[in-house]
Amino acid sequence: MSAEREHALALLGGMIRIRHFEEKCAELYGQSKIRGFLHLYVGQEAVAVGVMQALGSDDAIVATYREHGHALARGIDAGAVMAEMYGKREGTSHGRGGSMHIFDVSARFYGGNAIVGGGLPLAVGLALADKLQKRPRVTVCFFGEGAIAEGEFHESLNLAALWKLPVLFLCENNLYAMGTALARSESETNLCVKAASYELPAWSVDGMDVRAVEDAARRAVVAVRGDGPLFLEARTYRFRAHSMFDAQLYRAKSEVEEWKKRDPIPSFAAQLRAEGLLDDESLAGLEAAADAEVARAVEFAEAGTWEPVEQLTRHVYCERDEP
Amino acid sequence: MSDAAAKTRMISFRDAYREGLREALLRDPRVFLMGEDVGRYGGTYAVSRGLLDEFGPERIRDAPLSESAFVGAGIGAAIGGLRPIVEIMTVNFSLLALDQILNSAATFSHMSGGQVCVPLVIRMATGAGRQLAAQHSHSLEGWYAHIPGIKVLAPGTLEDARGMLASALADPNPVLIFEHARLYPIEGELAADAGAVEIEHARLRRRGGDVSLVCYGGTLDKTLAAAETLAAQGIEADVLDLRVLRPLDEAAILETVSRTHRLVIVDEGWRSGSLAAEVAARVAEHAFYELDAPIRRVCSAEVPIPYPKHLEDAALPQPDAIVAAVREGMAAHA
Numbered sequence: 001m002s003a004e005r006e007h008a009l010a011l012l013g014g015m016i017r018i019r020h021f022e023e024k025c026a027e028l029y030g031q032s033k034i035r036g037f038l039h040l041y042v043g044q045e046a047v048a049v050g051v052m053q054a055l056g057s058d059d060a061i062v063a064t065y066r067e068h069g070h071a072l073a074r075g076i077d078a079g080a081v082m083a084e085m086y087g088k089r090e091g092t093s094h095g096r097g098g099s100m101h102i103f104d105v106s107a108r109f110y111g112g113n114a115i116v117g118g119g120l121p122l123a124v125g126l127a128l129a130d131k132l133q134k135r136p137r138v139t140v141c142f143f144g145e146g147a148i149a150e151g152e153f154h155e156s157l158n159l160a161a162l163w164k165l166p167v168l169f170l171c172e173n174n175l176y177a178m179g180t181a182l183a184r185s186e187s188e189t190n191l192c193v194k195a196a197s198y199e200l201p202a203w204s205v206d207g208m209d210v211r212a213v214e215d216a217a218r219r220a221v222v223a224v225r226g227d228g229p230l231f232l233e234a235r236t237y238r239f240r241a242h243s244m245f246d247a248q249l250y251r252a253k254s255e256v257e258e259w260k261k262r263d264p265i266p267s268f269a270a271q272l273r274a275e276g277l278l279d280d281e282s283l284a285g286l287e288a289a290a291d292a293e294v295a296r297a298v299e300f301a302e303a304g305t306w307e308p309v310e311q312l313t314r315h316v317y318c319e320r321d322e323p
Numbered sequence: 324m325s326d327a328a329a330k331t332r333m334i335s336f337r338d339a340y341r342e343g344l345r346e347a348l349l350r351d352p353r354v355f356l357m358g359e360d361v362g363r364y365g366g367t368y369a370v371s372r373g374l375l376d377e378f379g380p381e382r383i384r385d386a387p388l389s390e391s392a393f394v395g396a397g398i399g400a401a402i403g404g405l406r407p408i409v410e411i412m413t414v415n416f417s418l419l420a421l422d423q424i425l426n427s428a429a430t431f432s433h434m435s436g437g438q439v440c441v442p443l444v445i446r447m448a449t450g451a452g453r454q455l456a457a458q459h460s461h462s463l464e465g466w467y468a469h470i471p472g473i474k475v476l477a478p479g480t481l482e483d484a485r486g487m488l489a490s491a492l493a494d495p496n497p498v499l500i501f502e503h504a505r506l507y508p509i510e511g512e513l514a515a516d517a518g519a520v521e522i523e524h525a526r527l528r529r530r531g532g533d534v535s536l537v538c539y540g541g542t543l544d545k546t547l548a549a550a551e552t553l554a555a556q557g558i559e560a561d562v563l564d565l566r567v568l569r570p571l572d573e574a575a576i577l578e579t580v581s582r583t584h585r586l587v588i589v590d591e592g593w594r595s596g597s598l599a600a601e602v603a604a605r606v607a608e609h610a611f612y613e614l615d616a617p618i619r620r621v622c623s624a625e626v627p628i629p630y631p632k633h634l635e636d637a638a639l640p641q642p643d644a645i646v647a648a649v650r651e652g653m654a655a656h657a
Contacts, residue, residue: 060403091436092436093434093435093436093438094436094437095436096433096434096435096436097434097435097436101434101435103431103434103435103436103438103439104438105435105438105439110402110439111431111434111435111439112434113426113427115422115426115427118395118422118423118426118427120392120395121391121392121393121394121395121396121398121399121423122395122396122398122399122402122427123399124392124395124396124399125395125396125397125398125399125400125401125402125403125407126399126400126402126403127399127403128396128399128400128403128405129399129400129401129402129403129404129405130403132355132381132400132405133403133404133405139399151391152391152392152395152422155387155389155391155392155393156389156392156395158387158389158392159386159387159389159392159393159396162387314433314437315432315433315435315436315437316432316433316471316472317432317472317474317496318432318437318440318441318442318495318496319437320440320495321495
């Protein structure tokens with residue numbers, strides 16, 4: 001297999017496994033296996049998969065409460081992610097965080113932040129630590145366009161630009177902050193214009209096109225590593241409800257259907273077919289591999305154990321002697 | 324005792340804090356100070372004056388007026404391997420960073436299953452008494468002490484002002500240090516070789532035996548003054564300085580109450596839902612039958628702290644009110 005084809009199939013397969021994983025999550029939610037809030041990433045997979053291609057193992061990720069896709073794309077074990085959703089001790093955060101709080105320090109994956117905008121200052125600090133310790137790392141901070149209305153967005157972009165810190169601010173603009181459309185919450189809906197006012201480069205990319213995202217992210221990461229922060233807007237769309245409790249009264253079904261025509265998975269598959277890089281057999285292989293991985297993840301989570309209640313207060317305070 | 328240990332010098336709280344900062348910066352290259360006006364201005368209360376010249380702008384880092392971002396950046400930098408000391412100019416402005424303190428610093432260790440520790444120190448000035456009116460006079464130590472996942476320190480002595488920082492930096496958890504602003508210029512004797520102090524226990528600052536006065540931070544000197552007045556009237560008070568507001572040294576509280584059988588709690592926070600309420604509840608839960616009289620509290624009046632001196636004085640715990648509360652308690656029951 002050519003390297004080009006191998007990479008293309010990895011991108012497609014990466015999106016398919018997130019999609020299948022999350023469709024299974026929705027089903028498990030219906031069975032009460034997963035509780036609390038569950039925010040699905042369906043429709044936005046090209047963003048996480050494309051951006052992760054640009055990162056090295058030393059780079060850090062700060063994500064939001066809609067972060068299953070980011071965790072999987074980062075290479076965190078699907079079983080550990082699923083076990084976290086179940087609240088089992090074998091989960092990434094030993095079940096204490098759930099769907100919204102996936103942490104994996106070994107993957108430099110720092111949550112899973114469920115306060116909109118709350119992750120941005122954290123990313124600034126991780127990058128400050130790298131800069132002061134002269135480590136050539138990048139911190140990618142994912143957030144939705146809703147975060148742009150928060151003060152922490154403005155404070156953080158300013159600080160990162162002022163101190164030239166290696167942060168890639170990755171805004172996934174899916175047009176709705178829960179149920180509030182961008183135009184109903186921002187006086188200026190051109191997000192790059194807002195970001196650029198902090199004197200950092202601000203680019204926009206089609207977030208439904210995984211190759212475009214990867215290309216932009218690779219260029220962005222190079223720029224950030226050399227020169228300081230950059231804002232990248234990925235224009236995307238969430239196909240499913242905000243969470244499992246959302247009746248979607250705020251948008252027309254026809255709008256969702258329009259966007260589904262640009263579904264990043266079938267559109268990329270069609271593109272690869274046209275390029276002669278994908279046939280029925282290899283697509284079926286990717287689907288089967290994703291299904292098998294999801295089945296194994298569910299099995300792992302089902303077989304997981306509950307933290308004994310006696311351990312309730314463990315980790316409220318750090319158990320390490322020396323941080 | 325060696326001659327060096329026996330030696331003392333006069334020093335202000337302000338200078339004692341600066342000595343602690345300077346020592347921390349000298350001892351560990353991972354330590355840096357970040358906050359509003361900590362560098363060129365020299366610190367709002369002149370605590371960090373001179374440190375910029377000595378340690379440079381990378382380590383004495385002036386931040387914009389973005390409390391949430393620079394506190395959050397401190398959290399990130401701590402996770403990234405540094406040992407930040409974040410200065411929030413005053414507790415009043417810490418409310419702009421409450422999201423980061425409560426939703427991030429306090430939760431990360433537990434929420435991540437113990438993966439992410441946040442070894443961050445946050446210093447801030449607190450308290451009233453300088454006619455700064457309602458928005459610059461809060462005492463919210465009790466609020467912060469409500470939060471599991473952080474530690475809360477309230478130095479009320481020069482020894483603690485000098486030595487709590489080193490121990491806070493050696494702790495792998497987020498530690499908040501509340502420096503009472505009224506105390507900064509106050510001078511006193513401090514051992515020449517003063518250094519790190521433990522940050523686990525309350526400390527009995529005066530041993531009496533007739534009544535227990537429990538206080539912390541900016542109420543310690545007032546409580547000690549009240550205890551001297553009471554002594555002249557024949558009432559000898561224990562004065563327990565809590566020092567560490569979270570986790571609370573319950574054993575020390577129960578110990579003094581079990582000896583004196585009377586308790587007055589002095590707290591600059593508002594009475595309702597105060598730290599004083601927590602202390603009273605612990606005693607009621609665990610030492611109820613030790614009490615010979617009802618517990619009394621001397622707290623701030625439940626008003627936004629007013630500007631004119633006579634009203635501000637009336638709003639805050641004062642030695643006279645502490646004396647009066649003790650005398651009522653002594654009279655209430657033989």
